[in-house]
Amino acid sequence: GIENRKLFRATVSALRKRKAKTTFTWIKGHAGEAGNEVADKLAKEGTRKPIPDLVEIREDTTLLLPGAKLQSMTQSKAYKMIRQVKMSKRAYKEKLNRKATKRNIELAKHAAADDDGGLPETSRIWKSTRHKDVSRSARFFLWMLLHDGYKVGGHWAKIEGHEFKATCAQCGVTESLEHILTRCDAPGQDEIWELASEMWKLKTGEDLPKPTKGQIMVCATTKKKDVGTTRLFRILISESAHLVWRLRNERVIQEKLPASQNEIHNRWLGAMNIRLKLDCTLTNAEKYGKRALKKDLVQSSEERGDSPQRLDAGDRGFGGYRLMN
Known part of the structure; x- marks a missing residue:
């Protein structure tokens, strides 16, 4: 559960090989210490390299203790x-080595490319699906998107008697996750992204273009001008995309009537306010201790801006929207 654990293990085994006593001294950063300044410079140069250096890392397993201390173990x-x-394990890796997954990872990387065109590491893409700014249900949804795990479109074309499910009944084209989330003419996706854009405009004064499938998959890696705005963006994109998917399933799988404009608005507003209520609950430091959310973080991402057209008596939720009881 420790990041860069291989480097730590190799370092520990190398230190244990030494017969002489080894001591460490803490050096305050940016204090003019020559060695520290050079180390910072080399670190920056390393991050700018398009291809990382190949460094042979060896660890002597005879000098490493297997397992973990029971007294420090947690669930x-x-x-x-x-x-x-x-x-x-090899079997697990082979299952992950799917063409669809590889294709989506590449799509996600290019969607998350920085201003210089640098692509993030694959590990960062996977790690983003577990980001705490994203709700648990939305995390699973993003993980499934990356794996192309939902059965839509071409999947049904290969199953006798279910071929008709491959085509979008509303648009008459082969269904895909990209189509469902950003292109379908059925009630849902257009209205939801318009609501998300409206809230973003109220909060930041900026336009929010409809995201692509790639941008949805990497919404948890996106960074904006400050922490609060970044967090709001991640919540808006992940919750909105997940709601589009749920509305589609109700219409197609459960064969319910298409949602009305009023229902779509209320469902989206409800999803946002559920997050607001949850975040407010998680600021309880007495109950959650170190795991509690900071109140200023929640306020910075959920209390800016207002909407005179939608303000009403009662508590304000996201961007001036009334908190539904």
Whole structure:
């Protein structure tokens, strides 16, 4: 469960090989220390390299203790360690080595490219699907998007008796996740992205173009001008996309009538306010301790801006929208 654990293990084994005593001294950053300044310079040069240097990392397993201390073990750490062991197995890696997954990862990388055209590491894309700014249900949704795990379009074309499910009944084209989330003419996606854009405009004064499938998959890696705005963006995109998907399933899988404009508006507003209520609950430091959200973070992402057309008696939720009871 520790990031860069291989480097730590190799470092520990190298130190244990030494027969002489090894001591460490803490150096305050940016204090004019020559060695520290050079180290910072080299680190910056390393981050700018398009291709990382190949460094041989060896660890002497005879000098490393296997397992973990029981007294420092938690359920979270145990789960992460079990998951790492599972993910390191060949069978698991082969299952992940799918063409659809590779294609989506490349799409996500290019959507998350920085201003200089640099592409993020694959590990960063996967890590973003577990970001705490995104709700648990939306995290699973993003993970499934990356894997192309939802059965739509071409999947049904290969199953006898279900071929008709491959085509969007509203648009008459082969259905795909890109089509469902950003292009379909059925009630839902256009209205939801318009609501998200309206809230973003109220909060930031900027326009929010309809995202692509790639941008939706990497919404948790996106960074804006400040922490609060970044967090709002991640919530808006992930919750809105997830609601588009749920409305589609109700219409297509459950064969319900298409949602009305009023229902779509209320469902979207409800999804936003559920997040608001949850965030307010999670600011309780007495109950959640170190895991509690900071109140100023929640306020910075949820209390700016107002909308005279939608203000009403009662509490203000996101961007001036009334908190529904």
